[in-house]
Amino acid sequence: MPKWFTPAALVCGAMFAVSPLIIANAPYESTMGLVQKVFYYHMPSAWMFLLGALVCGFASARYLATRNDRQDRTALAAAELTVLFGLLTLVTGPLWARRAWGTWWVWDPRVTSSLVGWLIACAYLILRKYGGPGSERLAAAVAIFGMANVPFIYISVNYWRTIHPATSVVPTLPVSMGAPLWFCVMTFLLLFIVLMTMRVRLEESKSRLDALHLALDE
Amino acid sequence: MTTPTLAASVWQIVRKDWTVEARSREIAYTTLFFAVSCLLVFAFAIVREGKAPEGAGEGILWATLTFAGTLALGRTFERERQAETLRALLLAPVPRAAVYLGKLVGIVSLLLTVELILAPLVSLLFAAPLLSRPIWLLAILLTGTLGFAAVGTLFAAMLVRARSRDVLLPVLLYPVVVPVLIAGVRGTSALTDPEFDAAIARFWLALLLAFDAVFLTLALWTFELVMAE
Numbered sequence: 001m002p003k004w005f006t007p008a009a010l011v012c013g014a015m016f017a018v019s020p021l022i023i024a025n026a027p028y029e030s031t032m033g034l035v036q037k038v039f040y041y042h043m044p045s046a047w048m049f050l051l052g053a054l055v056c057g058f059a060s061a062r063y064l065a066t067r068n069d070r071q072d073r074t075a076l077a078a079a080e081l082t083v084l085f086g087l088l089t090l091v092t093g094p095l096w097a098r099r100a101w102g103t104w105w106v107w108d109p110r111v112t113s114s115l116v117g118w119l120i121a122c123a124y125l126i127l128r129k130y131g132g133p134g135s136e137r138l139a140a141a142v143a144i145f146g147m148a149n150v151p152f153i154y155i156s157v158n159y160w161r162t163i164h165p166a167t168s169v170v171p172t173l174p175v176s177m178g179a180p181l182w183f184c185v186m187t188f189l190l191l192f193i194v195l196m197t198m199r200v201r202l203e204e205s206k207s208r209l210d211a212l213h214l215a216l217d218e
Numbered sequence: 219m220t221t222p223t224l225a226a227s228v229w230q231i232v233r234k235d236w237t238v239e240a241r242s243r244e245i246a247y248t249t250l251f252f253a254v255s256c257l258l259v260f261a262f263a264i265v266r267e268g269k270a271p272e273g274a275g276e277g278i279l280w281a282t283l284t285f286a287g288t289l290a291l292g293r294t295f296e297r298e299r300q301a302e303t304l305r306a307l308l309l310a311p312v313p314r315a316a317v318y319l320g321k322l323v324g325i326v327s328l329l330l331t332v333e334l335i336l337a338p339l340v341s342l343l344f345a346a347p348l349l350s351r352p353i354w355l356l357a358i359l360l361t362g363t364l365g366f367a368a369v370g371t372l373f374a375a376m377l378v379r380a381r382s383r384d385v386l387l388p389v390l391l392y393p394v395v396v397p398v399l400i401a402g403v404r405g406t407s408a409l410t411d412p413e414f415d416a417a418i419a420r421f422w423l424a425l426l427l428a429f430d431a432v433f434l435t436l437a438l439w440t441f442e443l444v445m446a447e
Binding site: 116 | 369372373376377379380381382385386389390392393394396397400432433436440443444
């Protein structure tokens with residue numbers, strides 16, 4: 001593990017431990033009340049979900065072009081994180097929607113495209129697991145299509161008449177709400193980096209072990 | 219010997235697929251029969267007291283096309299695998315793009331033929347006025363089918379040697395083509411609206427064209443790299 005890993009993991013843990021207190025101290029939103037606080041975890045997890053899909057797509061494209069196994073390991077780790085953060089986004093979203101929109105689920109462009117992005121990441125992992133030898137190359141092609149969906153998720157709220165809050169909401173937040181939000185974004189980003197590093201490292205160890213097994217057989 | 223142009227190579231592959239299909243008619247018949255069976259399943263599931271819910275026909279048309287298209291895609295490449303001709307196709311001295319485009323044209327033409335029979339049937343069984351604007355319908359069906367087949371051809375080709383390919387094709391394909399299906403259903407619904415607005419239909423058609431452009435570009439680039447060996 002790199003030298004910075006343990007301190008980064010400790011800082012990340014501490015930030016997560018503190019985050020509920022910071023969120024609790026943030027002011028209540030006038031119309032939604034307590035449930036608005038879901039937003040402090042929902043939006044950072046949604047950003048990490050999109051970041052995961054982008055990293056997975058870029059690494060897959062580079063893997064297809066260069067056949068460098070390191071890129072493939074990065075893509076796999078990013079796909080798993082896309083599924084994880086995507087699930088968090090898709091669970092926290094309805095918790096907020098139930099109060100804000102009066103329903104758990106709405107087939108809104110952003111919600112639908114996010115679900116599609118999450119399903120593509122799941123399909124990537126299913127292909128890796130059950131596709132047999134050579135599935136990493138095939139999965140890389142799927143990841144590229146997953147990456148193409150990311151700009152669509154991002155701009156969907158600006159181009160369609162939708163009930164999902166627009167991207168432009170974030171800069172308009174007062175400091176009392178903006179500061180906890182950016183704190184949570186940094187916390188989730190650090191968690192993303194820590195998990196990504198750990199997962200890539202694990203894949204590296206696995207491939208080294210496989211190489212040793214092969215060498216032993218020969 | 220002169221090197222054939224890309225268009226000539228594509229045409230050769232399309233002609234080969236059409237000849238094979240004209241002799242056996244296997245994929246056309248099975249796809250069409252499967253599509254009609256799907257329509258019946260939908261009819262039994264949603265038609266109540268002889269009436270289908272309003273707007274159901276458009277959705278059923280696209281859902282049936284998706285299921286039948288998946289069957290046709292899988293079968294097209296399975297035939298190449300069984301006859302051991304896929305390797306010969308990939309070894310042919312033509313660009314990989316020509317192989318992809320040839321297969322794509324073959325699949326799109328097959329699905330369009332199925333759609334020509336399916337659309338009047340849906341119109342009849344689900345009381346959907348699908349044929350009231352035939353040129354618009356043809357444009358929506360063509361662009362939607364192209365988007366679906368652009369991704370489907372790539373995935374079916376790359377899965378041909380994968381384990382559990384029959385299960386994996388829909389698992390990979392459906393999430394990616396959902397935007398095309400949404401635009402296809404909404405575009406078709408715009409045509410059957412009693413207060414038809416050409417601007418709405420144009421919007422969905424333009425969106426389908428945009429998806430086609432993105433999917434075709436990505437698929438052409440990826441096919442070359444994935445089918446390298």
